[in-house]
Amino acid sequence: MKKKIVLIRNAHPFDFGGAERFPTFLASELLLHGFDPVVISRSTSLRKFAHESNIKTIRGWWWRQQNWSGIRALLFPIYVLWQIILYLYYLILFIRLQPHIVHIQSKDDFIAGTFAAKTLRRNVVWTDHADLKHVWKNLKVWYKNPVGKFVRIAANMADNISVVSKSEKKLVLGCINYEVAISKKIHVIYNGAFDQYTPTEKNKTFTYVSTGRLVTDKGIRELIEAFTKIQQEFPDTQLQLIGDGPERKKFESLAKSTRNIYFLGHKKNPLTYLASAQVFALPTYHEGFSIALVEACMEELAIIATNVGGNPEIIEDKKSGLLIPAKSVDELYEAMKLLYRDKVLRETLSQNARKKYITSYDFKNIIKNDFLPLYEGKL
Numbered sequence: 001m002k003k004k005i006v007l008i009r010n011a012h013p014f015d016f017g018g019a020e021r022f023p024t025f026l027a028s029e030l031l032l033h034g035f036d037p038v039v040i041s042r043s044t045s046l047r048k049f050a051h052e053s054n055i056k057t058i059r060g061w062w063w064r065q066q067n068w069s070g071i072r073a074l075l076f077p078i079y080v081l082w083q084i085i086l087y088l089y090y091l092i093l094f095i096r097l098q099p100h101i102v103h104i105q106s107k108d109d110f111i112a113g114t115f116a117a118k119t120l121r122r123n124v125v126w127t128d129h130a131d132l133k134h135v136w137k138n139l140k141v142w143y144k145n146p147v148g149k150f151v152r153i154a155a156n157m158a159d160n161i162s163v164v165s166k167s168e169k170k171l172v173l174g175c176i177n178y179e180v181a182i183s184k185k186i187h188v189i190y191n192g193a194f195d196q197y198t199p200t201e202k203n204k205t206f207t208y209v210s211t212g213r214l215v216t217d218k219g220i221r222e223l224i225e226a227f228t229k230i231q232q233e234f235p236d237t238q239l240q241l242i243g244d245g246p247e248r249k250k251f252e253s254l255a256k257s258t259r260n261i262y263f264l265g266h267k268k269n270p271l272t273y274l275a276s277a278q279v280f281a282l283p284t285y286h287e288g289f290s291i292a293l294v295e296a297c298m299e300e301l302a303i304i305a306t307n308v309g310g311n312p313e314i315i316e317d318k319k320s321g322l323l324i325p326a327k328s329v330d331e332l333y334e335a336m337k338l339l340y341r342d343k344v345l346r347e348t349l350s351q352n353a354r355k356k357y358i359t360s361y362d363f364k365n366i367i368k369n370d371f372l373p374l375y376e377g378k379l
Contacts, residue, residue, distance in 0.1 A: 002034055002035060002036040003034065003035050003036065003100045003101065004035070004036045004037075004038075004081075004097060004098060004099040004100050004101075005027075005030060005035050005036070005037045005038075005099055005100065005101040005103060005375075006037075006038055006040060006094070006097060006099040006102045006103065007023040007026060007027055007037055007038070007039045007040065007041045007100075007103045007105070007255045007300055008023075008039075008041070008060065008102070008103070008104045008105060008106065008109045008113055009022070009039070009040075009041050009043070009046060009105040009106055009109075010042050010043060010062040010106040010108070010109060011043055011046070011106065012064065012066075013043065013044070013045070014213065014244060014245050014246055015043075015213065016043070016045045016049075016244075017212060017213060017243075017291065017292070018129075018191060018289075018290065018291025018292060018294075019105070019129035019130075019191075019291075020043065020045065020046045020049075021046075021049060021291070022105070022127070022129070022191060023039045023041070023046070023050065023103075023105065024046070024049050024050040024053050024055055024365065025193075025194060025363055026103075026371065027039055027050065027053075027055045028053050028055065028194075029098070029194075029363065029364060029367045030367070032226065033367070033368075033372060037055060037056070037076065038055075038056040038057065038058060038097065039055055039056070039057045039058070039245045040057070040058045040059075040060040040093075040101075041057070041059075041060050041062075042060050042061060043062075045266075047059065052067055052268075058093070060088055061085075061089055062106075062108065063082055063108065068106065068146070068147045069144075069145065072116075073144070073145075073146060076097050076146045076329060077111065077183070077355065078148070079147060080179035081145075082108075082359055083108070083111050083112050086109075086111075086112035086113075086291070087111075087112040087115050087116050087335070087347075088116075089112075090112055090113050090115075090116035090117070091116040091119060091120070091378055092111075093116075093117055094120055094122065095120065099117075099122060100122065100123065100124070101123045101124075101375050102114075102117040102124050102125070103123060103125045103126075103127065103375075104124065104125070104126050104127075104158075105126070105129060106129075106131070107125045107127075107131055107135055107147075107151065107327065108156075108184065110126060110135075110151050110154050110155070110158075111150050111151060111153075111154045113159055114126075114154040114157050115154065115272060116156070117177065118157050118331045119286045121254060121268060122378075123159050123184050123375070124132065124157065124158045124159050124372060125159060125160050125162070125375060126155070126158050126160070126161040126162065126353045127161075127162045127163075127164075127189075128161060128162070128163045128164065128168065128172065129149075129164060129288060130168055130287070130288025130289065130309070131162060132151070132163070132168075132172045132175070133168065133171040133172055133175060135148050135151050135219065135221050136151065136152065136172065136175035136176055137149045137175060138289065139152060139175060139176060139177075152176060152182070155176075155185070156181055156182060156259060158185060159185070160185050160187065160374050160377070160379065161182070161186045161187070161341055161378065162187050162188070162189040162272055162370075162374060163187070163188055163189075163288075164188075164189070164190065164191055164288045164289035164310060165188065165190065165288055165289040165309065165310030165313050166188055166310070166313060167187075167280070167309050167310050167313065168288045168289065168290075168309070168310065169186055169188050172186065185271065187370075187374065187379050188209070189366065189370040189371065189374065190289060190294075190313075190360065190361060190366060191289055191291050191294070191361075191363075191366075192291075192294060192360075192361040192362055192363035192365075193291060193294045193295045193298050193357075193361060193362075193363055194362075194363050194364065195298060195357075195358075195362055195364075196271055196298070197275075197298055197299060197300065198275065200272075200275035200299075201276065202276055202277070202278055202322055203238075203276050203277065203278070205236055205237065205260070206234070206236055206237045206238070206278050206279075206340060207237070207239075207240060207276065207277040207278055207279070208227060208230075208237065208238070208239045208240070208243065208277065208278070208279045208280075208281055208336060209239075209240045209241075209273055209274055209277035209279070209280055209281070209301075210223055210239075210240070210241055210242070210243075210280065210281045210283075211242040211243055211270050211273075211274070211295075212242075212243050212269050212282070212284070212290075212292055213243055213244070213245040213293045214241065214243055214244055214245030214246075214247050214248045214263075215245045215247050216285075217284065217285045217286065218245075218282075218283070218284050218285075218291065219253050219282075219283030219284050219285060219326065219327070219332075220241070220283075221254060222252065222283050222327060222329045222332055223239070223241075223250060223281055223283050223332065224239070224254050224255045224258070224261065225237040225254075225329045226283075226329050226330075226332040226333040226336055227258065227261065227336070228255075228258045229255075229329075230333060230336050230337060231253070231258055231259055231260060232342065233337070234337075234340055235259070237260065237340065238260035238261070238262065239260065239261045239262065240262050240264055240273055240277065241261070241262065241263050241264065242264050242265075242266075242267050242270045242273055242275065243265070243266060244265050244266045248263065251263070269271045270295075271295060271298075271299060274295060274296060274299045274301060277301060278301075278302065278339070278340075278346065279301065279302050279303070279304065279336065279339050279340075280292075280293075280296035280299075280301040280302070280303045280304070281303075281304045281305075281332070281336070281347070282296075282303070282304070282305040282311070283304070283305075283306050283324075283326070283332055284305075284306055284308065284309075284311075284326070285306070285308065285326045285327060286290075286308050286309050286326075286356075287306075287309035287310055288309055289309070289310035289313070289314075290305075290310065290311065290314070293311060293314050293315065294304060294314060294357060294361045296353065297315075297320070297353040297354060297356055297357035297361065298354070298361070299320055299351065299354075300350045300351065300353065300354040300358045301350055302321070302339050302345075302346040302347075302349045302350045302353075303315055303321035303322070303349065303350075303353055304319070304321065304322045304324060304332065304335045304339065305322070305323060305324075306325065306326040307323040307325060307326070308321070308326050311323065313343070314355075314356070314361070315353070318349075318353075319349070319352055320349060320352040320353040320355075320356050321349055321353055322338070322339070322349070324336045
């Protein structure tokens with residue numbers, strides 16, 4: 001009999017990156033390992049993506065009000081009521097589905113989903129997509145962050161917690177002051193990507209590409225300004241921005257005076273665009289672990305990334321990519337110019353990036369070697 005597993009992930013409607021695609025990728029592979037997965041989410045985009053991959057989905061409950069800091073902390077009793085309602089929802093749902101494992105990947109669900117699953121004595125696994133370092137801020141101050149304190153209580157009930165990078169683990173453990181009980185449950189499991197690499201002819205116009213949400217923290221302003229300098233010096237270049245976000249219009253306005261900047265929006269298969277580009281850029285201010293960066297490695301691209309978060313765990317500077325400081329237009333411009341001019345360097349970096357993907361980030365191997373043992377309590 002197949003083991004039933006519930007995968008829960010919720011996010012804002014404009015969020016649809018690696019963390020939102022992760023449950024579908026995981027579910028697709030788990031089917032091949034004798035599991036019967038179902039994805040639960042309020043996100044229409046996530047459910048649509050899962051449905052297109054023939055994964056069963058259920059429309060979940062999610063409250064867009066996620067900020068309970070500052071003056072909003074006075075409304076915490078309302079949040080408690082919401083958690084009680086969500087707990088009852090999950091309890092009824094789990095009684096109906098009878099899952100063997102509940103794999104939770106978002107903040108509110110960490111609390112209600114864990115309490116409901118443990119009421120029924122089910123195995124609970126968390127995956128933290130770089131959220132806990134924010135959720136657990138100010139835990140040591142008794143009158144601050146009541147939501148975070150609730151999540152910490154739930155963490156003591158979870159069986160295992162995976163985090164997406166070594167840097168994230170360090171930040172999370174620092175927030176909880178290295179509490180022994182929780183620390184023993186936390187394991188670093190890198191997210192990965194299924195190998196879909198196909199040698200592709202490169203664009204005739206030299207192409208820089210970036211994928212991700214169009215928000216300030218992704219370094220979009222710096223990328224546009226750096227490319228503006230590149231375009232003035234090398235007219236046979238273009239910049240493709242794949243993704244969407246709440247600040248898209250602001251960035252479109254910033255880019256309107258520069259030729260060959262294309263806002264392509266959300267794409268069902270961004271890998272087609274990555275494969276035909278020459279350089280991938282990820283100038284983000286912070287990053288837990290970037291699936292987009294892994295996919296760029298998979299597609300054998302020359303890569304520029306900021307030296308933040310989990311990025312240096314994927315990219316080795318000057319070997320499999322170029323690492324630069326965050327928020328530096330000049331450093332980004334120099335790296336973009338270097339890779340435009342030096343074809344030999346581009347090819348060396350791209351080949352090494354592909355090798356790094358094969359050895360460390362093929363999702364099939366990650367599921368087999370890390371997630372399956374995690375579900376069985378063998379890590």
